[in-house]
Amino acid sequence: MTGIGVAFFVAVYSVLRKASAQPGLLVLGGLSIQGNIKPVRSLMDQLQVAMDNGAKLALLPIENERSFSDVSAEVLENVDPVFYGDLRQTAFKALRLT
Numbered sequence: 001m002t003g004i005g006v007a008f009f010v011a012v013y014s015v016l017r018k019a020s021a022q023p024g025l026l027v028l029g030g031l032s033i034q035g036n037i038k039p040v041r042s043l044m045d046q047l048q049v050a051m052d053n054g055a056k057l058a059l060l061p062i063e064n065e066r067s068f069s070d071v072s073a074e075v076l077e078n079v080d081p082v083f084y085g086d087l088r089q090t091a092f093k094a095l096r097l098t
Helices: 006-017 043-052 062-070 073-078 087-095
Strands: 003-005 025-027 030-032 057-061 080-084
Touching (some): 003 006, 006 025, 006 030, 006 057, 006 087, 025 087, 043 057, 057 062, 062 080
Antiparallel strands (some): 003 030
């Protein structure tokens, strides 16, 4: 295994803080062993599947902002994107912490 996902980091942080993630949340992005955030491949496909399964909010690596123009209007109407570049801020956004 070359890394873990950002969603795993958010899940562990959630347990440590004893706080639940927002309902309908999708967390995308990879995390290398060195702690670097890796962008998502096939962004449109993953967002489409997430929308079909009830996702309302998607946390996405800031590097994916460039490829966001490929996302369909239907997905954009149903899933709100929130971009992140820092793991700590990602966890705060996912758990609605200040």
